[in-house]
Amino acid sequence: MTAAQGSDDDPYTLPMPTPETPVVLAKWISPGNTHPNSTYQEPVWSLAPLVDNPASALPRIYWKNCSPSLRGQLKLPAWTMINGWLRPTYLHTRGVQAKARTSAGDLYATCAEWMKLARWLAQQNITDLAGCTDTLWRAYAHERLATVSRATGALTCARLTDLWAFDRLSASPAGIARPPWDTEGVDDFLPAIGGARAENATEPLDPQVLGPLLIWAMRFVDDFAGDILAASAERRRLLGLARTNQGTPASAAALEEFLLPLVRDGGPLPATAGTGRPLLARSYVGAVTGASRWQVLQFAEQHGLGDLVARRPGPCPMRVPVRGSLDGRPWRTAMDFHDVPQLMRHLSTAAAIVCLYLTGMRPQEVLNLRSGCCPDPEPDDTTGRHLIRSRHFKNVTDTDGHHLSAGEIRAVPWVAITPVVNAIRVLEQMVPGGELLFSAAHHSGRPGGSLQTxxxxxRINDFTAWVNHEAAAQGLTGQHIPDDPHGPIKVSRFRRTLAWHIARRPGGLIALAVQYGHMRTVLDARTSSRYGARSRGGIHTVLDVETALAAADTAARLRDQLAAGERLSGPAAGRSLTAAAQTSRFEGRIVPRTFVHKARAYLARDGIVLYDNPDALLICAFQHDTALCNPVPGATAPRQYDCRPGCGNTVRTDTHARLLREKADELDQLAQRLPLPIARRLRTNADRLRDTAHAHEATAQNTGNL
Structure with missing residues (x-):
């Protein structure tokens, strides 16, 4: 895409637009994009013609938000930015992340930033962009950047610099001065490092939140989906009958036979929620009796059902078998006609939670999955793995550095573990073949594209509320989803949470034990498979950071235990002392971009990186060549779910010995209430744990002796 766009003398300068000039020139609109375009003179500019990602919002620029005195001058560089591109000589000085053309979302955010500047300039009585001098730039930066993080501040400065750059490329430059940070460097204009807003804003979900959330999501997919999908099909059938029924004497008789006993006996009547009070469920009644809409209405008026239903609202059960169970009993006495839309909504949300959390995909990648993206393995595939073919979007550009809104097919597919495959199969039953799995038309009735983040x-918030209501109604007080201490559950938090749990919960309930071990194994094979990765490492970046933080926490805790007088045992006790002494404590959760390189360097110190294993009640001073858990080539972390006795990397403390004894006592107490064969196995395990504790006490040494 290198065709000239302006004059022969300077192909980077666009011609002057007229009032009727399209906001987005035709050459930037892909053939399949049918979004309406705006014209230069309109007060609202739609950027939808630039958006080919069905999961993206369709941004609009509202020029009423710009100061009237500067609106005309800002429109021209904005139009130039939408339709032009920056010179290569300019981009070469901007770093690897600089793009000649960016996304519609970035264009919208940049214009919004320019409008903030325009409003501020108007308050200073500046009515010409040429009046924005070096002094005013400095004053504005001091005020604008005072309350933002360094990352946000740097992005803000880059967007303001773009105003100067695109003004110079426009057909009639306003002459705004070059921002001083573009020549002096941005560092001195940003907030100090370590300020209150410097922390990484994406916190992993709390384990107490994610545990029940994931359990309920998988429960919907694995246990409830069949009932919900069958009920949805039956509801569609009944609605079709209700619309087409023709009134006959037989249908009138069936209507009386169905409703009169309920009216006379004082029983609950089929109801639907009205705006103010319950109403008679006329469609349901017509469908199950064969009566026409007019017959149902006439019967209701004749017998005063309006008042009766308000006093005695009842369910609308359908003849659909309930096969799913909850806590050992059917989860519903019957599938209700009016509950189905809500349950279908929760089912798609549950499938989204499973896909988001158990793949490591970014939200936009999940929302762009299509039916058929995860076929069953071929008969001759010896791995037996399900692979997900998907599109990715982050930093996707063409050969000229222009942002590609439609993204591109990921060169290396994602590996899907069983719960993800199940979730995709459920979604494939909810949409037509080849359609987006999260199609807005099929999940919300909104035409075009997919659901948005x-x-x-x-939907996740609504799903959580439904779960908590259901848990209370079913008496499952221990299965409610608590509030997360770091704020609402958002799709942007699942990716980091996956890495957090792989790093810190290798064999627990949240980790799905072997399933997560499989995930760690696949992720560690990065040198050969580049799983979930592009040129910059994909999810490995997130996983390396979380693993390094977890290992550093383990070393810090060990250092504190040793200072308190605890002893060590195990073949790697000496190495663990070195690791504890050489590891700095990470205070807080500040995770700047540069930390990724530090994390990888930290994990590469083979033999002196400590991994806590709360299930095996030990610490692993991981050394690749001596590990009995059979790590893959190049792995920098053990397979903690496959920890084996006798490994030369193990270390135990006095605390571990105490916990081993407590666990043994718990097994003995449990054995007293179980049949003899099971009790015998539990007591054998308890004896083994006590023997391990005895071995520690016999060989443990303090730090001085070590």
Whole structure:
């Protein structure tokens, strides 16, 4: 895409637009994009013609938000930015992340930033962009950047610099001065490092939140989906009958036979929620009796059902078998006609939670999955793995450095573990073949594209509320989803949470034990498979950071235990002392971009990186060549779910010995209440744990002796 766009003298300068000039020139609109375009003179500019990602919002620029005195001058560089591109000589000085053309979302955010500047300049009585001098730039930066993080501040400065750059490329430059940070460097204009807003804003979900959330999501997919999908099909059938029924004497008789006993006996009547009070479920009644809509209405008026239903609202059960169970009993006495839309909504949300958390995909990648993206393995595939073919979007550009809104097919597919495959199969039953799995038309009735992240966040909130109501109604007080201490559950938090749990919960309930071990194994094979990765490492970046933080926490805790007088045992006790002494404590959760390189260097110190294993009640001073858990080539972490006795990397403390004895006592108490064969196995395990504790006490040494 290198065709000239302006004059022969300077192909980077666009001609002057007229009032009727399209906001987005035709050459930037892909053939399949049918979004309406705007014209230069309109007060609202739609950027939808630039958006080919069905999961993306369709941004609009509202020029009413710009100061009237500067609106005309800002429109021209904005239009130039939308339709032009930056010179290569300019980009070469901007770093690897600089793009000649960026996304519609970035264009919208940049214009919004320019409008903030324009409003501020108007308050200073500046009515010409040429009046924005070096002094005013400095004053504005001091005020604008005072309350933002360094990352946000740097991005803000880059967007303001773009105003100067695109003004110079426009057909009639306003002459705004070059921002001083573009020549002096941005560092001195940003907030100090370590300020209150410097922390990484994406916190992993709390384990107490994610545990029940994931359990309920998988429960929907594995246990409830069949009932919900069958109920949805039956509801569609009944609605079709209700619309087409023709009134006959036989249907009138069936209507009386169905409703009169309920009216006379004082029983609950089929109801639906009205705006103010319950109403008679006329469609349901017509469908199950064969009566026409007019017959149902006439019967209701004749017998005063309006008032009766308000006093005695009842369910609308359908003849659909309930096969799913909850806590050992059917999860529903019957599938209700009016509950189905809500349950279908929760089912798609549950499938989204499973896909988001158990793949490591970014939200936009999940929302762009299509039916058929995860076929069953071929008969001759010896691995037996399900692979997900998907599109990715982050930093995707063409050969000229222009942002590609439609993304591109990921060169290396994602590996899907069983719960993800199940979730995709459920979604494939909810949409037509080849359609987006999260198609907005099929999941929300909104035409075009897929569900968006904001809407999915609301759905997760609604799903959580439903779960907590259901848990209370079913007496499952221990299965409610608590509030997360770091704020609402958002789709942007699942990716980091996956890495957090792989690093810190290798064999627990949240980790799904072997399933997560499989995930760690696949992720560690990065040198050969580049799983979930592009040129910059994909999810490995997140996983390395979380693993390094977890290992550093383990070393810090060990250092504190040793200072308190605890002893060590195990073949790697000496190495663990070295690791504890050489590891700095990471205070807080500040995770700047540069930390990724530090994390990888930290994990590469073979033999002196400590991994806590709370299930095996030991610490692993991981040394690749001596590990009995059979790590893959190049792995920098053990297979903690496959920890084996006799490994030369193990270390135990006095605390571990105490916990081993407590665990043995728990097994003995449990054995007293179980049949003899099971009790015998539990007592054998308890004896083994005590023997391990005895071995520690016999060989443990303090730090001085070590």
């Amino acid at each position: 904001g809407g999915l966040n609301l």
